[in-house]
Amino acid sequence: MDGQAVRRLFTQETTQPGGRARTGVLNLNHGGVSTPAFMPVGTNGAVKAISQAGVKNIGYNLILANTYHLYLRPGAALIQAAGGLHRFSGWDGNILTDSGGFQIFSLASLQKITDAGISFRSHIDGSKHALTPEKVIEIQEILGSDILMPLDVCTPPGLDRRQAQKALDITGLWLARSLEAHRAGASRGAPEAQGSLFGIIQGNFYPDLRRISAELTCQSAVEGLAIGGLSVGEPYPQFLDFLALTAERLDPERPRYLMGIGTPEYILDAVENGIDIFDCVLPTRIARNGAALTPEGILDLKKAPSAHNLEPLSQTCPCSACRTYSRAYIHHLFKAREILGPMLLTEHNLVFLYRLLEDVGQAIREHRFAGFKKDFLNRYRQGKTP
Ligand SMILES: [Zn+2]
DSSP: SSSSOOOOOEEEEOOOSSOOOOEEEEETTTEEEEEEEEEOOOTTSSSTTOOOOHHHHHHEEEEEEEEHHHHHHTEEEEEETTTTTTHHHHHSEEEEESSHHOOOTTTTTEEEEEEEEEEOOOOOOEEEEEEEHHHHHHHHHHHTTTTTTOOOOOOOTTOHHHHHHHHHHHHHHHHHHHHHHHHHHHHSSSSGGGOEEEEOOOOOTTTHHHHHHHHHHHSSOOOOOEOOOOSSSHHHHHHHHHHHHHHTTTTTTTTTTEEEOOHHHHHHHHHHTOOOOOOEEEHHHHTTEEEETTEEEEEEEEEEGTTTTSOOSSSSSSSHHHHOOOHHHHHHHHTTTHHHHHHHHHHHHHHHHHHHHHHHHHHHHHHHHHHHHHHHHHHHOOOOEE
């Protein structure tokens, strides 16, 4: 630690004997979150194709929103005038805001990175912008985020070592400045309302850089530890290797967040490595494209086998789609391009993942996570995608 007291954000409950899978509670400003937990993604302050009440009714109390998108549109000033993102969007649960670094690298044009910050052009209208680590913290404080992420440099697989080292150096420099800005924010505002700043571990696909980044991040006074730069297109075995070698270096007192993963297979790998929270657009994105998560794998309801199937998607799922409608009706909605189709499958996929994580938590508490994972994946991978 660098001399600052670290608030106890995470209460650990159970650890799987002989492994790292664990359950706990995140103690956040807008209520507790049982972990392990999946966070639905609401990039623009809305989870696509479902209302805030719909997300809350499933049981979720932590969603992700994106600083880059909200900064560009509608802008921090309007959200500040509305009293923060919770009030502006009508979501009374917790919000984690991504720093926007990943979106600037993937969406914006003409990015230029210096030690000072990033300059870029908006993907919306081409306008010029410059963000610094301090500015990104300030925007997240205006939004009223419960968990803030620092600006970092995201790197693609296949980067040469010199560039990976440079990106890591800047990420480390920016983390120190983000912490300073966060402390300055704490002295300005009411401390009980301040969100928790996490640190992001990078290091590309160089084991020693990953280790250094994990150590430096753990030594800083951040309240949570995030793993960035994985599941960015690398082969699956490489993802697993780098997840394990990073996760095993994370101190157990703080919550651990694996950024950008959301398929059942990756979630179970993350949990096995002691990860507490994760997010991904995939479950809601595939829903809008007609695909449902099921215990037997991903089912594409647009395809022919569902066209005349009058059975529900699942006999046991409590979501609106499964309680009320047949597969044939949902197939019809997608063929007719009715908005209800994406809405029904979005709710279904979010219910599926919420219940999966409830089952995972129960398995860890009963010390049978390894068997649970094996049985789940055997069934999930046998499923045919028609
Ligand atoms: Zn369902």
